[in-house]
Amino acid sequence: DAGVTQSPTHLIKTRGQHVTLRCSPISGHKSVSWYQQVLGQGPQFIFQYYEKEERGRGNFPDRFSARQFPNYSSELNVNALLLGDSALYLCASSLDGRSSEQFFGPGTRLTVL
């Protein structure tokens, strides 16, 4: 059974550019969450979507946005990239996003130059 998939694996951008990261959840899971992990830290919550609706938002600026599609896949968009946005971006899927476990994908490594 396929796990959570993310694309691309690696990405290099320059300051001021825009980036779109993609995630496909485990089959049957309706909730997708996004996390940012900088080196040496634990993942930080960015967003959660359930049934295409935003259920939660972490302490990130409006440059970060996301959406969930009818097939439950999701995109994370980041505008006006800053050097500090360089991180591993993780997608996690779960059945309902609240009482059930979250399973993580391999992540997208974003480097902003």
Add this chain to the structure above:
Amino acid sequence: EDQVTQSPEALRLQEGESSSLNCSYTVSGLRGLFWYRQDPGKGPEFLFTLYSAGEEKEKERLKATLTKKESFLHITAPKPEDSATYLCARGIREKLTFGTGTRLTIIP
């Protein structure tokens, strides 16, 4: 504010030397305490969920326990392949709040 604190930050053990990792957290609204394993450059791998004080779960050489304010991950007779960063997280409504992890190194 939600807080999860893990200790120690790093731990080096000889192969076969058992030890424990600690995760302490603020209590309000707890909806599960989660343990993950993370290898360098990869996404966290789910290990355990604990919901109630006194609960214990085991998987191979790992056993997780939960009290009202902390959780322990016990590693029995570890092998080099157990080397990784171990993350704990508490679930609050829709989000997981993570600690900074314990970097475990098992020396052959």
